[in-house]
Amino acid sequence: MSETYDDPASVTVVVVDDHPIWREGVARDLAAQGFAVVATVADSSFTLRIAAATQPRVVVIDLDLDELSAVEAVRTIANTMPDTRVLVLSERAGHSDVLEAVKAGAAGYLVKSASAAELMDAVRRTANGDAVFTPGLADLVLGEYQRLTVGPEPGQAPVPRLTARETEVLKLVATGLTSQQVAKELGLSRRTVENHVQNTARKLHLHNRVELTRYAITQGLAE
Structure with missing residues (x-):
């Protein structure tokens, strides 16, 4: 049976976004709710090294990164880190990258306009193996x-x-x-x-x- 993560302190998280204010804000919100934020990262290529070293339960990654495609980062994590789940975020909803990210192995997709409470719930559910989507993407x-x-x-x-x-x-x-x-x-x-x-x-x-x-x-x- 799969391990459950009812205690936020047991959920290790890496936050990836090239916008420092948003990245650090999400990390603070997660930490305030008891999640164990092990790293914040600005680009997807460095994410792969950090994720390999820390083996987080959840990687929260912005889809719109300038360097290595976030979709490719998702695919690499899904193929090489079976215990790590990826929650993708984006400023947009409803475009083809949603499907590409899920096909690559993302556990869920959330728009950045989601509330802090929705993000916390999405991270918790992602950690527990649920598929999580912004309602508008259904x-x-x-x-x-x-x-x-x-x-x-x-x-x-x-x-x-x-x-x-x-x-x-x-x-x-x-x-x-x-x-x-x-x-x-x-x-x-x-x-x-x-x-x-x-x-x-x-x-x-x-x-x-x-x-x-x-x-x-x-x-x-x-x-």
């Missing part, structure tokens, strides 16, 4: 998910068969909803929703909600 994620229901392109491996209910649950999980929110939306118990998530992950040979979300989006994108 339509974008769902739009890409809808392509998944059409079926694979010629030559692609067949998509494992899911039940109608599993498909419904995956559809909502892919927008970043919690089990409780999915349960309320579908009129089910939380335990039933969690069982569907586990069954779906087992069928797809995946391990957590982040991987389920990445699967839904990646399989849904036209090549």
Whole structure:
């Protein structure tokens, strides 16, 4: 079973942004809520060295960096640091970089206009393995998910068969909803929703909600 991070002090965080006022402000807010901020970094290339050295639970990274692409940094972290989760932030919402970041391995995406409370909650949920998205991005994620229901392109491996209910649950999980929110939306118990998530992950040979979300989006994108 995955480790849970209910105590903010157990969540180590690296904050990455090339704007010092915003970067240090986020670090202060996180520290004030008890999170263990281990480093603040101005560029994504240095982030990779810091993350490799500190192995933080969460990297909060601005998508709009000038040097090494933040998406490439996300991909490297996802591929080489399996215990580290990446929460991407940006001043914009709804552009294609959202999907590219999630495909690369980001656990979530939040706009910088989010409140401090929303950011704290997003970091906590990211640490615990949830897929976290700014509410306004749900339509974008769902739009890409809808392509998944059409079926694979010629030559692609067949998509494992899911039940109608599993498909419904995956559809909502892919927008970043919690089990409780999915349960309320579908009129089910939380335990039933969690069982569907586990069954779906087992069928797809995946391990957590982040991987389920990445699967839904990646399989849904036209090549």
